[in-house]
Amino acid sequence: MPKNLSFLSVGILFGVVMTKSEAISWYRIQEMFLFHSIHMYGIIGVAVVLGILLHQLIKRRKLNSFFGVPITIKAKPETYKASIIGGTLFGFGWAMTGACPGPLYVLLGHGAFVIIIVIISALFGTYVYGIIRDRLPH
């Protein structure tokens, strides 16, 4: 299967998983920040615990990708100021729109066309970040 077709297929799976998990739901995000249900915490918790096992397995067994190359996982840069300030700003946007970037795209597929405006605004936000990046603490 051509590589790009594989990514397209995994993307389709992601769209289905995000929808059926209700992680794309504005309501579920409010419920999470209100601490009214285990739903979102359960999803993220299970994903992180299994994800840790997956990463350890890949590292310890030095597993190869489907293409026979060793899997390398780049470390996140240790820019803690950027993490906390940028993270907080994103948190505001996440709770306002009820969607993080993945769900934004999935919601487009649901026909929520208001989301086009959110995505254009997000692109503008990224553009502004790119312009003033050098003047921000990282």
Added chain:
Amino acid sequence: MIDIISQPWHWAISGVMIVVVMALLLFLGQRFGVSSSFRHVCSAVGFGKNASYFDYNWKDHLWLMYFIFGSIVGGAIASTLLNDQEPIQLSLATIEHLKELNISHPGEAQYPIDLFSIESLFTIKGIILFIGGGFLIGFGTRYAGGCTSGHAISGLSNLQLPSLVAVIGFFIGGLLTTHVLLPIILNL
């Protein structure tokens, strides 16, 4: 089979399936992270001339564009063919809270239909939530170097301290919004 998938998923199943997506991407040689797509789009439309942050070969990241196109298709499939039309089983406390904020029928769809309408884009509330919220998503995720997928799922899975700090930030912003800002904004 279709009937089983169409039911609402238990959160544990959903968590497992997210790891399946992350694993497939790793074994395809890529890392799970969606918000960098905003940067690639800015690069693709030529903003590399305006800022060095966008000056790179975005075509090296074309895989993410295929993934995102797939996720739109996946959303369309799941919301039609795999949709059992049942309301979301929200907690009663959330339903009561949102009703007090003038949200009608919480949980009936994936999002409040009235709020997510084109008309709402011409209200102060809609402008703040969608245009302001969108801006903060794009600015904040790129500043933090990742979003829920890159930091909360991949980053924490890889025991990255910067990701834990980012996730704490996500919650500071999210909690302030849900508990303090939204009760004001939704009553505008």
